[in-house]
């Protein structure tokens with residue numbers, strides 16, 4: 001059998017790129033089981049103490065709870081607002097809809113630091129720094145684009161003539177929305193909600209600006225821990241988040257695919 | 263709430279209705295009355311305003327001018343979902359996330375009909391369209407014809423006094439179309455509701471309707487039974503749109519109570535007076551023409567005679583169809599009973615007909631062809 005050199009090279013290149021993409025993530029996992037308080041790679045020894053520390057230290061576990069609560073609220077608010085916006089934009093034929101869509105999506109394009117400075121300045125005046133509302137508002141801003149895009153994609157394939165048919169069958173606008181429109185764009189709404197949750201859950205830049213010692217999200221806690229000392233708890237958290245987000249994104253993809261099939 | 267099962271057809275009164283989109287006039291001062299229980303078809307080429315009229319009746323679009331009355335009640339300000347009008351769309355518009363039974367139950371649910379009554383009405387409606395065994399299927403599991411049957415059941419389950427259908431069979435093949443046409447006719451008889459049916463297929467309109475309104479360029483050209491439209495068209499457009507026809511063009515002169523038209527050097531008589539100074543034509547139906555050997559002359563009152571050459575001859579079983587070219591290059595279609603010795607292609611013939619079988623019409627520039 002002759003060796004197929006181009007094919008071999010192609011395979012090798014792909015393998016290298018794959019390693020390059022996932023290696024940083026995978027490196028964290030062995031480090032989280034380190035036996036000593038060091039972030040060296042490869043780690044020395046084996047222990048579960050960093051996982052234990054994460055779940056027992058209120059600094060760590062408390063910040064996880066804060067992040068989870070904020071992310072849940074963001075998911076709800078961003079999904080409701082983003083869905084309504086997406087529907088409004090879809091109905092607005094012509095240029096106005098496109099313009100509003102562009103405005104809503106800018107938080108995705110504007111550099112995080114720029115946005116963070118702006119938000120921080122406004123929050124100083126309005127005393128929103130380090131508050132629940134502050135986190136939820138800022139993260140919702142960042143999450144709305146994902147909802148608008150996900151729901152918008154679903155609306156683009158939604159047959160609006162079904163709403164006319166529903167009207168002819170005696171359904172009011174509101175009744176039509178809940179019995180026809182909503183069930184048919186639900187896949188887009190659900191994947192939008194998942195993206196919104198994840199966006200908030202691992203947001204770090206804006207959170208760093210608006211954080212306070214009393215109310216800290218998990219990414220902020222990780223960041224400040226990293227800048228203080230080399231605590232492998234960070235690696236334990238990273239591994240857990242990696243696991244969690246993989247599951248959520250996986251679910252999102254499954255929902256997204258379902259939406260496209262129907 | 264229970265349903266009024268003994269539904270009676272509603273009367274529709276369309277008065278001076280116009281619809282404009284920006285500077286474009288889609289519907290121009292249309293008036294029409296549809297009688298209770300009548301089967302009325304809107305026939306016309308695509309873009310002639312049929313759907314627009316239907317949408318105005320259903321309340322899907324707003325009037326630009328005029329008034330629409332349903333049983334002597336103006337419905338201009340009644341929103342679509344309160345008009346109680348059944349609508350069947352060409353694209354079925356079934357809810358993909360609901361089963362057949364749920365789709366058909368939908369209008370009943372919206373009306374707050376009790377569950378047991380609902381189930382009974384759904385069963386009955388599905389029986390009417392012969393789909394009682396498909397109630398648990400989803401629309402995606404049905405053929406096009408079955409889907410349209412479900413849509414029909416859904417539109418009539420709440421016994422509306424008016425049913426609107428916009429080219430409901432347009433997406434189906436010819437054979438299925440004919441089967442469903444018969445079903446729609448039967449359902450119309452059984453329900454007693456008024457039906458308004460949009461189509462661009464003149465045969466379909468002839469088969470189904472009590473009366474037909476012929477649409478052209480946002481206006482109604484003529485309203486009448488299929489027979490009236492076929493035998494007494496009031497415009498050249500109607501004459502050409504309904505059935506097969508040939509058109510003779512020439513200069514006209516008044517000749518007593520009739521009109522004489524000079525076509526390719528031959529003078530032909532048509533009944534009636536020309537309207538105005540504009541060009542006029544004679545419209546001929548193929549079955550009214552006799553094809554005979556040159557020089558035969560007038561027989562049995564067929565005093566209009568013109569020479570031509572056989573260009574095409576088609577054997578149709580019980581009949582034969584000739585296409586004859588006249589000296590001015592125009593073509594005339596004639597249908598005759600099957601002859602043992604038909605005229606060969608290229609042979610010189612005479613076309614003869616009784617003057618009263620021709621229709622004198624103002625030349626509105628329309629040309630044959632049923633697709634607009």
Ligand SMILES: Nc1ncnc2c1ncn2[C@@H]1O[C@H](COP(=O)(O)OP(=O)(O)O)[C@@H](O)[C@H]1O
Pocket residue numbers: 283286287288306307308309310311312313314315
């Ligand atoms: N929403 C609309 N905006 C602009 N023009 C329209 C709209 N709806 C219909 N028209 C125009 O109105 C005319 C009549 O349309 P329609 O009633 O749908 O015709 P038909 O059903 O006889 O084919 C067409 O020329 C069509 O392009």
Ligand SMILES: [Mg+2]
Pocket residue numbers: 309312313314428
């Ligand atoms: Mg149409």
